[in-house]
Amino acid sequence: xxxxxxxxxxxxxxALGYRFQWEPAQDCHVLLYPEGMVKLNPAxxxxxxxxxxxxQTVGELITELKIAFDGADLDDDVYQFLEEAHDNDWIRAE
Amino acid sequence: MTTTGSEQSKAPGSIAGSLSMDDTSxxxxxxxxxxxxxxxxxxxxxxxxxPMDFANIKSELTTQEWIEVFKEARAMGATQLGLSGGEPxxxxxxxxxxxxxxxxxxxxxxxxxxxxxxxxxAKAFKEAGLxxxxxxxxxxxxxxxxxxAGTDAFQHKIEMAKAVKAAGYPMVLCFVTHRQNxxxxxxxxxxxxxxxxDYVELATTQYYGWAMHNRDQLLPLKEQLVRAEAIAHExxxxxxxxxxxxxxxxxxxxxxxxACMNGWGNVFLTITPDGTALPCHAARELPGMExxxxxxxxxxxxxxxxxxxxxxxxxDWMKEPCRSCDEKTKDFGGCRCQAYMLTGDPAVADPxxxxxxxxxxxxxxxxxxxxxxxxxxxxxxPLVFRNPKNSKEICGL
Numbered sequence: 320x321x322x323x324x325x326x327x328x329x330x331x332x333x334a335l336g337y338r339f340q341w342e343p344a345q346d347c348h349v350l351l352y353p354e355g356m357v358k359l360n361p362a363x364x365x366x367x368x369x370x371x372x373x374x375q376t377v378g379e380l381i382t383e384l385k386i387a388f389d390g391a392d393l394d395d396d397v398y399q400f401l402e403e404a405h406d407n408d409w410i411r412a413e
Numbered sequence: 414m415t416t417t418g419s420e421q422s423k424a425p426g427s428i429a430g431s432l433s434m435d436d437t438s439x440x441x442x443x444x445x446x447x448x449x450x451x452x453x454x455x456x457x458x459x460x461x462x463x464p465m466d467f468a469n470i471k472s473e474l475t476t477q478e479w480i481e482v483f484k485e486a487r488a489m490g491a492t493q494l495g496l497s498g499g500e501p502x503x504x505x506x507x508x509x510x511x512x513x514x515x516x517x518x519x520x521x522x523x524x525x526x527x528x529x530x531x532x533x534x535a536k537a538f539k540e541a542g543l544x545x546x547x548x549x550x551x552x553x554x555x556x557x558x559x560x561x562a563g564t565d566a567f568q569h570k571i572e573m574a575k576a577v578k579a580a581g582y583p584m585v586l587c588f589v590t591h592r593q594n595x596x597x598x599x600x601x602x603x604x605x606x607x608x609x610x611d612y613v614e615l616a617t618t619q620y621y622g623w624a625m626h627n628r629d630q631l632l633p634l635k636e637q638l639v640r641a642e643a644i645a646h647e648x649x650x651x652x653x654x655x656x657x658x659x660x661x662x663x664x665x666x667x668x669x670x671x672a673c674m675n676g677w678g679n680v681f682l683t684i685t686p687d688g689t690a691l692p693c694h695a696a697r698e699l700p701g702m703e704x705x706x707x708x709x710x711x712x713x714x715x716x717x718x719x720x721x722x723x724x725x726x727x728x729d730w731m732k733e734p735c736r737s738c739d740e741k742t743k744d745f746g747g748c749r750c751q752a753y754m755l756t757g758d759p760a761v762a763d764p765x766x767x768x769x770x771x772x773x774x775x776x777x778x779x780x781x782x783x784x785x786x787x788x789x790x791x792x793x794x795p796l797v798f799r800n801p802k803n804s805k806e807i808c809g810l
Contacts, residue, residue, distance in 0.1 A: 335611075336545060336583050338520060344442065344490025351520035353545040353585060353612075356444065356492050 325401045327378040330413040331370050337409055339371045350409055357409070366400055370410065377401065440717055440726070443682040446486040446519075447495040447694060448479065450510070451686050453503040455528045456566065457798035458551060460589055460624040460631055463499065464697050468804035473686045476506040478708065480513045482684055485712035487517045491682065494519040499686070502529035508541050515542030522547065524587075527573035528566055535573070535580040546577045547614075549587045552594040552601070574608050583611035590641070591618040591631040592786060593796075598641045602648045602658065610656055615645060617663040621695040623799040625754055626807070630796050632782035638666060665775055669740065670747025670763035677725035677749060682716060690715045692722055695750040699759050725749050730760055734768045 325331060333339065338351045348364035350357040359367065365387070369380050381397055404410045452467040464470075474482070483494065494514050501507060502525055514521050523538065527548045535546070550570055551557070559567055578584040586608070588594075588601050598615065605613045620628050633641075645660040652658060664671050674681045674693045683691040688707045691697055697704065702724075705715045716722055724730065728741055735746040746752075747763020755764045755774045762769040785793060797803055804810065 335581075338544065340518060342490070342492060349492065351492055351544070353520075353547070353583075354493060354495075354522055356520070 323398070323402060324405045324412050325377050325398060328376050330374055330376055331380070331401055331404075331410045332374065332413050333367075333371055334408055334411050339367050352409075357407075362396065363400060363404075366397060367404075367409075374413075441679055442489045443486060443491045443680060443716060445493045445495070445681045446483070446491045447497055447681065447683040448482070448510075449497050449499065449683065449685050449694060450479070450501045450504045450507070452499040454499040454526070454799075455503075456500070456526050456551075457800045458589070458623070459627045459796040459798050460591055460618040461799040462619060462621045462624060462694060463799065464622050464695075465626060466804060466808040466810060467499075467799075468801040469808065469810045470685070470687050473504075474684075474688045474707070476509055478688065479506075479510055482688075482707050482712060483510075483514050483517055483519065485707075486682060487519060489713055489716065492518070492520055493522065495522045495524055497524040500526055500528060502534075508537060511538055511543045512541045515544070520544050525549070526566070527570040530573045530576065532572075532576040532579065535576045535582075539580045539582070545585065546582050547585045547587050548574050548577060549589065550601075550604075551589065552597060557594060557597065571608065574610070578609065578611075584608065585612040585614070586610045587614045587616055589616050589618055590633070591624075592633045592637065592782065593631065595633045595637050595641050598644050599648075602644070606652070606656065612657045612659070614659045615641075615661070616659075617661050619663075620665070620754075621750060622698075623797070627796050628778065629781050629785040630794060632665060632779065633663065634783060634786060635666065635779075638662065664748075664751075664765045665779060667765055668767040670744050670751075670765040672744045673748035673751075673763070676745040678716065678722040679726070679745075682712070690719070690721075692725070693748075693750065696721070699750060699753050725760070732761055734766075734770075735762045738768065 336352055340349060340351065342349045345358055348359045348367070350359060350367070365384065366380070369375070369383055377397065381394055384393055384397065385391060401410065405412065451473055452463055452470055496507070496510065501523060504510065511521055511523070521543050522545045523543055524547050538546070548570060574584055574586060586605055590598065594601070601615070602613065618624050618631050620632075624631060642660065642662070645658060649658045649660070678692045681693060683694045684707060685691060685694070685697065689697065689704050690707055690712065696702060702721050703719065705719045705721060707715070710719070728736070731741065731746055735741050747765055749759045751765065752761050752763050753759035756771045761771065764771040764774045766772065797807070
C-alpha cells in the first residue's frame with residue numbers, strides 16, 4: 320500500500336487530457352482520454368461530477384455528497400475511490 | 414494507427430473489459446472512428462500503412478461530407494475520433510473539422526507528423542477544442558529521421574513537439590520502430606526525456622501497405638528486439654511517474670495473434686479519404702470487398718447491414734484451428750489482412766499463431782529479413798519510399 324495521496328484538505332482535479340461526460344449510448348458517465356474510455360459506475364460519477372464542477376477540498380466534497388445522499392457514511396468510499404483514481408492517472412491532488 | 418487496439422486495453426478499468434463478444438446476435442456499435450482525412454503527406458515513410466495504390470484515390474470527402482460522417486458515427490455512440498491520414502494537417506479545413514467534432518462530443522485525437530503545424534496552429538486547435546495531439550518521429554537523429562522520412566523534417570518536429578506542450582497539451586510522441594532504427598532506442602528515449610515528453614509510444618512497424626512491400630528491409634532481428642526490450646524496460650523503471658513509455662513487441666515474434674481491431678466490425682470504423690468505410694484501414698486490399706461508401710449509404714447501414722462489416726464479425730466465419738479454439742474470444746483469430754497477405758485466404762488463422770498450419774510463413778519472413786540484413790549496402794534491396802510516383806509505378810496506375 321503506497322502513501323495516501325489525499326487528505327481532507329487536498330483538492331482533487333482531473334488529470335490533463337481527461338474529459339468527463341455523459342454518454343447516452345452507454346447510458347452512463349464516462350472518462351475520455353487519449354484513445355480510450357472508461358465507463359463509470361454511478362458512485363464514481365457522483366464524485367467525479369463534483370471534481371469537474373468546481374475546485375474544492377476533499378472535505379468539502381464529502382460534505383456535499385452527504386447532503387445529497389441523506390448523510391450517508393461515505394468518507395471511506397470517497398477516499399478509496401480517490402486513491403484508485405489517482406493510481407489510474409485519472410486525477411491528481413493539488 | 415493499428416496500435417489503437419492495445420491503446421484501449423492498456424487502460425485500467427477501460428472499455429476493453431466490456432468488449433468481449435459473447436453475444437454475436439447483437440451487433441455492437443462503433444466506439445472508434447478513424448477519419449483518414451487525406452492521403453496527401455509531405456513525408457514518404459517506407460513503413461506507411463496506407464494502401465500502395467493511394468495515388469489512385471483522388472476524390473476526397475468535402476468538409477460537409479466529413480461533418481455528416483462525424484454526426485452519424487457520434488449518434489451511434491462513437492466517442493473517440495482519430496484525425497489521421499496521410500497528413501491530416503494537409504486539409505485546409507482541419508480547424509473547422511476539429512470544431513465540429515468537439516461540439517458533437519467526440520474526444521478528438523490528431524495524429525500528425527508535425528509537418529504543417531505551427532505554434533499558432535497548435536494554440537488555435539486548443540481553442541477549437543482539440544483534445545490530444547500525437548507527433549510522430551521517424552528516429553532520434555536528424556540524419557536517420559530525414560533518411561527514413563524521405564524529407565528534411567527533424568528540426569521542425571522537435572520545435573512542434575515543444576509547441577504542442579506550450580499550447581497546454583501533454584506531449585505524446587510516437588516513434589515507429591524497425592530494423593533500421595531500433596538499435597537507437599536509447600537515443601530515441603533520451604531525446605524524449607530531453608524534450609520533457611509525457612508519453613512515448615515505441616510503436617513497432619506493422620506490415621501492411623508500404624511496410625509490407627518493404628518488410629525484408631524493416632523487420633527487426635530477434636537479437637535487436639531482445640536488446641531494445643531490455644532498454645525500454647530499464648527506461649520505464651527510471652522514468653516512473655515522470656514519462657510513460659509504451660513498448661509493443663512486433664507480432665511476428667509472438668506465438669499468438671493480436672486481437673486485431675478488437676474484432677472485425679466490433680469497435681473500429683475507418684473512413685478513408687474518398688468516403689470508403691472499412692472495418693480496419695488495411696481492409697481495402699482484401700479480395701471480395703464491396704467497399705461501401707458514405708456518399709451512397711448511411712454509416713449506420715454500412716456498419717450494421719453491409720456484407721463487408723458482417724463478413725468476419727463474430728465467430729461463424731472461422732475455420733480450424735480457430736473455430737474450436739478456446740482462445741478465439743481473446744484474439745478473434747488475429748488479423749484478416751495479415752492472414753490474406755501471407756496465405757491468400759482472409760478467413761484462415763493469422764499465421765502469427767503457432768497453431769496455424771501457415772505459421773512457417775512467419776518464420777520464413779523472419780529468415781528472409783535476416784538474409785537481407787546480412788547483405789552489404791550495395792547488395793541490399795533499397796527501401797521503396799511512399800510517394801505518388803512509386804504508387805503509380807508499382808500499381809501500374
